[in-house]
Amino acid sequence: MSSQPPHPALLIPGPIEFDDAVLQSMSHYSESHVGAPFVSTFGDVLSNLRKLFQTTDPASQPFVLSGSGTLGWDQVAANLTEPGDEALVLHTGYFADSFADCFETYGVKATQLKAAIGDRPQLDEVEQALREKKYKVLTVTHVDTSTGVLSEVKALSELVHRVSPDTLVVVDGVCSVGGEEIKFDEWKLDVVLTATQKAIGCPAGLSVLMASGRAIEVFKARKTRPNSYFGSWKNWLPIMQNYEAKKASYFATPSPQLIHALDTALKQILSRPLDQRFADHRNASQKVKKAIADLGLKQLATKPENQANTMTAIVLPEGVTPPDVVPSLLKKGVVFAGGLHKEIASKYIRLGHMGVSVTDPNRGDLTKAIDALRESLAEVGKA
Template sequence: MSFKQAPHDLLMVPGFIEFSDEVLWANAHPAVGLMSDEFVSAFGEVLDGLRRVMYASKDSQPVVLSGSGNMGWDLATLNVLEPGDNVLVLQTGHFSDLWEESLLPYGIKVTKLTAPVGQRPSIEEIKEALKQKKYRAITITQVDTSTGVLSDVKAISAATHEVSPETLVFVDGVCSVGAEELRVDDWGIDFVLTAPQQGLGCPPGVSIILLGPRALKACEERKAPVESYFFSLKRWIPVMRSFEGGKLAYFATPPTNLIFAMQVSLREMLNGPVSLEERFEKTKQASSKVKAFVAEMGMQQLVSEELLRTNGAANSMTTVRYPKGITAADIVPKMAERGVVIGGGIHHTCKDDYFRIGHIGISVTDESRGDVDKVLSNLREVLAEAGYKP
């Protein structure tokens, strides 16, 4: 392959990442019909690859639909939950708040377990909440990109199974799948939602969910009718199973080119020179490097000191508080002028107090690119130009 993407600003935002030349070339695949053997095979390979990335067995069912990652919230509610169900939402930032908002229009009764910005509910608090009421599901945002808080999905799921074994475990893995460890089978997770444009290293445009056996059973036994035509998993699951069996099935047009791009990105993750386990480790190493730089420069993070000490900060991103006398105007646009795109704050309580750096995907697995070093060297210079002295 001789394709090479055009020169462009370095994208280091939690939410969008750099993509490999091979993935972008696959996204430019010539048009094919749905009945082509090539497409049917590619779609089947993608579904199997998603299981492997999330360490899920054949008893689980991945589903890939045109849409955005947070469409998975609606898919879970419409198909797995029932109106009137009680759901415990663990709040770790803006996106866990949005998950709560997505539940309310469907008649779900929400209890939110809150934590101060930059912190997360403790396991003890979660256990106590689960003892107070019967919950149909608990929702966990593994990485909330508004705060950089990393939820301990393994420990939360274990606590849930211990205290309330009938409660389903839902995980928002939009900013974590493919970058942070997530083991569906071993950890007892029932439903995962994610998107391709972060840890999976593929352009956005699809909503990805994975249902474990208990979630699949809940779909089959749901009493209330699914109040949607397109979002009905009873229509989509047979389509996915057909593609996995090497046969065409049709309900609505799939995003063909993105499927080819995902096929390549998953091959890179599962069969490339950097293994999946090594990918997790390299992401941690990049995170440590960025966070050490922040400390060296005398700056603080939005994530609490306690979570920083106890592995409660995301490895895929870092949230950095502006030093005294420095504002967003001194950092974010100045970095962009240097060809490095980072993100401003987005949490409504403190969005002007911090900025965000993403370190994920090929920017950390291919160290020869020097992406992390480029961010840090430019940030050091921009801070100096703004008059900041560590």
Template sequence: MAPPSRNYNSTASPSVVDRLSLVSGHLAGRNQTNISNLSAVNQSRTMSSQPPHPTLLIPGPIEFDDAVLKAMSHYSESHVGPAFVSTFGDVLSMLRKLFQTSDPASQPFVLSGSGTLGWDLVASNLVEAGENVLVLGSGYFSDGFADCLKVYGANVDEIKAAPGSRPQLPEIEKALKEKKYKVLTVTHVDTSTGVLSELKNLSALVQKVSPETLVIVDGVCSVASEEIAFDDWKLDGVVTASQKAIGCPAGLSVSMFSGKAIKALESRKTPPASYFASMKNWLPIMRNYEAKKPSYFATPSPQLVHALHEALTQILQKPLAERFSKHKEVSDKIKQRISALGLKQVAGESADQAHGMTAIYLPENVKGTDLLPILAKKGVVFAGGIHKEIATKYIRFGHMGASILQPERGDVEKALTALEEGLAECGYKKP
């Protein structure tokens, strides 16, 4: 029997009803301001051509750059026409730079869908029914990944950490030595807690103890705000979405898989357990698009792909290291202000704290259902908590992309001021 600290649990994931309930509670706090207040709400956005609106500072979708939104208004065009094929090909090439891979055997995918589609890609293509998967649990979204894998028949073990922490290398090593796993999954930043998982040493451990195991990363809330060195860290898959730090409207599932993962796909004994999410169906399409050759399996969204092209172009105009450093710099300042207010973070250890969001414990006498509407009236939208064990005890502040890299917008200072004033209106007095 596994020791208590390891906390394997194949049945503890929240049910669909539980998950819906948590999300509905999160949404309940996201009241928008009345239309009559919007001009005052948007005073800090004078440089933007966007209509006045509350500043969206949840952990995705984020605020978008004007040029990205303009790119999305591209006129209608054929998804197999030469102009669009060229644009899509450039997007796939730029993704290689974003993920930091130069290995020609690796393959980027861009599919119409949400970040959750990435889970299906992994579960239906890289794992066959009855194969073992080790899920490192750090919150609501790692639980969701485990649920998805089970749907496709995987034999899932979870190492679940307490809220605000992550599984540690010794317990992961012990698990890898006890059983052969086809795949290990880790949520780089769990959006429910703001917990950042370390990837470099984790992957090195897997290479040492169980080199045949595929290392798959849920990077939905980390790609483009946290460093991911795909080749250097020997990662086998990273799945993400367009609407977070990449800075493109929601609707695209974005992923990168290694040559090792592609070989695992091609050596399956059974066909992929999905049709739309079949990487065997999409692999030749992606390869053709990247080679600037028209191809078709299912219709992409040209407008979203144009927006993604603009977002990636902006990201790659400067060194990635500079982008990651800026997110860390602003995140550190935000966390210092949070601490100065006498508040604690869900992720208690600094090494476990994400740089694109902060999950903040509320004072005992303050309820999120009271505070979030007050913030909304001040023109700032934060998110409620969704971790099943602590959902009512905290709120979440997303700070990534344009809100960080364009300080002239004033988004961060506006949010921190609103938070301090809102807490005071709820009766909180900082120490």
């Protein structure tokens, strides 16, 4: 029996539905941000993030800052690149445009490699781009929340290490970490940045980032100071190292309640084998995608291999727009998201399948979502 009051099931691609224990951790009584109990909790969070990202290399460095997923872009642009550097930004939708804008803010030239909507840049195109110019970083959106497109992170990283080994591999994992398989060490990634409110299953308000030892070396070798203050690793690196060693230190006040909730969420995730969690997300995604196809609907992501396991972008029937179905879905107790990719926003809706809605079979959130979608389309005469 949930301790939460009845409410519509939030099935947008983040924030997601949260487990009771995680939400209860948000109400933790007030603690000093430099007191031993909280410092210990923060230390646990950092150690457990290493497990979630599957990194055992002690040179890897987790960061947890108050903020949102977006702040991870600032961390990358302000700490790993310097004005005049070049970034290759793989484009699968809305978020690449924004990440590129973030780089430009910090004086870094961002070159976007764009795919057709619903697809991703192909490996041979990426290889060609890498051979044409020296890029300090390559960025890829693991799951593009605007299109539901999944990128092939492992293969991309292999390509970068083969063709342009000095280029850092930066993964925007906002809609993937905790739901899609990521092997930080084995895939030789340099940065994976994420937020908490998606497949990690903790309320929004934190920027979570894992940096490789190589990335930290690049940071330490900068010629200029980091050009952010709040997002500066010069300020945060000693703090994160101290917290993980369970020693108190201070740069800016963290959010004890959010850290407690993240601690609870991570301990829940790690109480089961990660591979099983990823399989649960794949299976739930397959069921959703089959049901969508059975309704005669297409996905925005065009090929089975580029379809995310954490969400589905559903193309609406001709003549139907999100306002025709989203309010009707809400009345049936499920919250879908509208379109986000500017060029086609009026033609599709988005369904997230992450966290407890996937791992807790008793909730029935996704069955309810599919049933509601079928009914809503029938109401507008399209199913």
